Amino acid sequence: MAQISRLLDQSRADWDRRTHQLSVLAYRLSESHGPRAWATREPRNASALVLSAWTQLEHGRSRGRLEDAAGIADSCLRAAELAPEDPTPWVVLLGLSRLERRSQPEVFGVWNEVLTRDRWNREAYLSMLRHLGPEETGSRIQVLDFVDAVRARTPADAPCAATELTAQVLQYHSVLALGGVEALMARNHWSHASAAQALDRAAHSWAGPGSSTTRRPSPT
Known part of the structure; x- marks a missing residue:
């Protein structure tokens, strides 16, 4: 875990990178006891606590049930106390709230805690996108409203700029997944006006290679 600790220490100044690193590590280590052992050895290490909580969340998601939801929440809250400026404990709590099918006001409350610390947190926006979809607690209309609101206020070079396009991919x-005739006709999705417009906006507004734009613009 020493290499992971050094990696996460290096990304503390970039919340987008840190969140992405933790999400990938949690997914890859979801069957490992290493993160939990690390958190046990270093109970005042915020990175260890968040990684342990996130791996348990990923493990529970893959198995369809959580072994210790209260323990995950406790680890996140302790990490939040140790590093109050860090959005990642709240990102994990957001995922936990979704998996437990908490009410939308509760989920939005956690989401706002993330945004208070990192206005354009990619993982938080994509998490809310899934939460608002019909597969979880929302509807297609709620997804469209959310995407419209995000598009209206998000800078083109923000980490969450792909939210609109991600919504199209999920759709x-x-x-x-419906199979049958619907699946055969899915290829027409990208010729629909909303999908085509999302692709056009991405092509014209996303920062290209070598762009001098910042990855984490300040909130307005």
Whole structure:
């Protein structure tokens, strides 16, 4: 865990990178006891606590049930106390709230805690996108309203700028999952006006290679 600790220490100044690193590590280590052992050895290490909580969340998601939801929440809250400026404990709590099918006001409350610390947190926006979808507690209309609101206020170079396009990809996959004739017709999704416009906006507004734009613009 020493290498992971050094990696996470290096990304503390970039919340987008840190969140992404933790999400990838949690997914890859979801069957490992290493993160929990690390948190046990270093109970005042915020990175260890968040990684342990996130791996348990990923493990529970893959198994369809959580072994210790209260323990995950406790680890996140302790990490939040140790590093109050860090959005990642709240990102994990957001995922936990979704998996437990908490009410939308509760989930939005946790989401706002993330945004207070990192206005354009990619993982938080994508998490809310899934939460508001019909597969969880919302509807297609709620997804569209959310995407419209995000598009209206998000800078083109913000980490969460792909939210609109991600919504289109999720919609495409949901049609594929229906099977039958609907799946055969899914290829037409990208010719629909909303999907085509999302692709056009991405092509014209996303920062290209070598761009001097910042990755984490200040909130307005």
